[in-house]
Amino acid sequence: MISSFFFYLFAAVTCLSGLMVVTSRNPVHSVLFLILAFFNAAGLFILLQAEFLAMLLVVVYVGAVAVLFLFVVMMLDINFVELREGFQKYRTLGIVIGIILLAELFTTFFQLAGDSGALPETTGVHNTAQLGRVLYTEYVYLFQLAGLILLVAMIGAIALTLRSRPGVKRQSISDQNSRRREDTVRLAKVRSGEGAEAKEGSH
């Protein structure tokens, strides 16, 4: 009874915050509702006893991706009127995509509902261990390939943003650490009326 209560709670909040993502006026609020939706989806995963996926969803999407997303949205200088016009312009396209996604979801759902043996039997091993075994044995090449794609994306992002402009003062740590006192500090006795430079060499 309690788990079905939580299912309806998480599901309702997910749907509502999903709706608010699209409809709220302020883009920052949209992102915050998106985060709420992610978080409730993680709650649904926990009810399905997929606790590893739930934690991963929170760590990766909520903890990292959405933070950067929020970062960008906050820094943007957004014109709210233009934003509303964009909403009107893309409404038909959005509805079409939504219907397609919903249809796909329903076909999968009815296939699964007809086939009761679709979910694999739990063998008493926790799903973290199960996932690890499958990922690192059967699908190890695909797993490595995914990692490689991410690496390429990362190098690409760095290559696109890294530029060395002349005239920028940047600290080189090895130069800084190799500096000695003798190279930079000189004791000089300065007489009044004469600059320190005039007495160079005499201590």
Added chain:
Amino acid sequence: MMENNWYIELAWIVAKILAVIVPLLIAVAYLTLAERRVIGFMQLRKGPNVVGPFGLFQPFADALKLMAKETILPAGADKTVFMIAPMLTFVLALVAWAVIPFDAGMVLADINVGVLYLFAISSLGVYGVIMAGWASNSKYAFLGALRSAAQMVSYEVSMGLVIINVLVCVGSLNLSAIVEAQRDMWFAVPLFPMFAVFFISTLAETNRAPFDLPEGESELVAGYFVEYSSMSFALFFLGEYANMILMSAITTLLFLGGWLPPFDFAPFNLIPGPIWFILKICLLLFVFLWVRATTPRYRYDQLMRLGWKVFLPFSLIYVVLTAGYLVATDSLPGLIG
């Protein structure tokens, strides 16, 4: 039978939660006093010693003062987000305690993915900061929030790799299993460099000195909570100190053997586990305060360099070394559960 007992069960759960949270809040109050006293002694002054014996009632005086103040809502602020941010910070600092084991079996929720849960909750802490900074509609608060967010996200990466080091040695994500795996030797000994990296990362993760740039008062006034007053300010403060205690608890569980005594013979193993656990947390908290009293603040670019160019490669190489050693000596643990 089940229908009759559910409210007793519920009351029992609430009692257990209160048994964790109330001592935690008292600990937070006394941590603020301890901080001022310890730093006072390190700087050859007395610190607060007037309210009550040895100043022991000072935290309550502070709390009363804060509650009596007016809660100011800035005119240009996004009011809802502005009020949610301190609550979020405080709640996140408390919910993480659900999975912390104080002794064998003495834990609110002994879940299989305890470490991941802690990691997930601590990665959410950044939202309180960002929301506060953005909703305040103030330059200082926003700059503080941006700094803090970048810093927390950066140091989480190396913290994750350090945790992987420990997990490779244990073979489970369950916190109790991690502590039990340290019965022969605490992980702080074989993984000492990782222990150091983890502790320094927790300093950065909790925005403590020397990484307290988000609230660098000399440049940003007070950082992300500059616009907050009264209880909303107090909630940020409580959250920050509760997070310090939480991070010390996590470090204790991962590296200092949790509730296990340092030596398994009398008189050490006569002292109950929770006492050892609390003592170890206190030791780490003292180091937190000690670091604050002795180190100057980092410069921002150096902070980022330390996180990304020193800690990240170092902990990554250490994962390879640890895993390589375990495979070579054929001592890789089997999956527990």
